[in-house]
Amino acid sequence: MNTVTFDLDQFKANAFISLIFNENFEVCPGIGWEAERVLFRVLYTMKFWNCDKTLIDDLADYSTTWTGYDAKYFEDCTESNDEEIILFEKEYREALEDQMFYGTVDAKSVKFCKGLFGTSSLAGPGASAEKDPAMLLAKLAYKTFFNWTVGAYPEAF
Numbered sequence: 001m002n003t004v005t006f007d008l009d010q011f012k013a014n015a016f017i018s019l020i021f022n023e024n025f026e027v028c029p030g031i032g033w034e035a036e037r038v039l040f041r042v043l044y045t046m047k048f049w050n051c052d053k054t055l056i057d058d059l060a061d062y063s064t065t066w067t068g069y070d071a072k073y074f075e076d077c078t079e080s081n082d083e084e085i086i087l088f089e090k091e092y093r094e095a096l097e098d099q100m101f102y103g104t105v106d107a108k109s110v111k112f113c114k115g116l117f118g119t120s121s122l123a124g125p126g127a128s129a130e131k132d133p134a135m136l137l138a139k140l141a142y143k144t145f146f147n148w149t150v151g152a153y154p155e156a157f
Helices: 133-152
Strands: 002-008 013-021 026-035 038-046 049-052 076-079 083-093 096-103
Touching: none
Parallel strands: none
Antiparallel strands: 002 038, 013 026, 026 096, 038 083, 049 076
């Protein structure tokens, strides 16, 4: 028995919305998609028959082997194992990761990351927000929470 199989491998396609909060209190939005590779193949499977015939059963009497009541063309036939041949294999699409419609998946992006809280009014004009005590306290709280989360749920990161 011979069969031809058209096989399309399973693949996933994902759409995502991401909001990344970085250590500078910026939010980096992103909308995009990703997909695994799409592989198509044509397989040809062949099975052969293994048959055997006893040619000489008794040197003195040939009548039962070829022409007797229980005489057969083949005494025993069994089907062989499958042998597969790949006739055609084509990768229609390679794996695509982080294909963006808008935004980024990079926490250090200069173009898409925007300040989450803005600058503090206590810093005054021309002062650096990095030296503002309120921002330093907020950063410390954020880093402490993030370090705890990574330690408590390591499989999430």
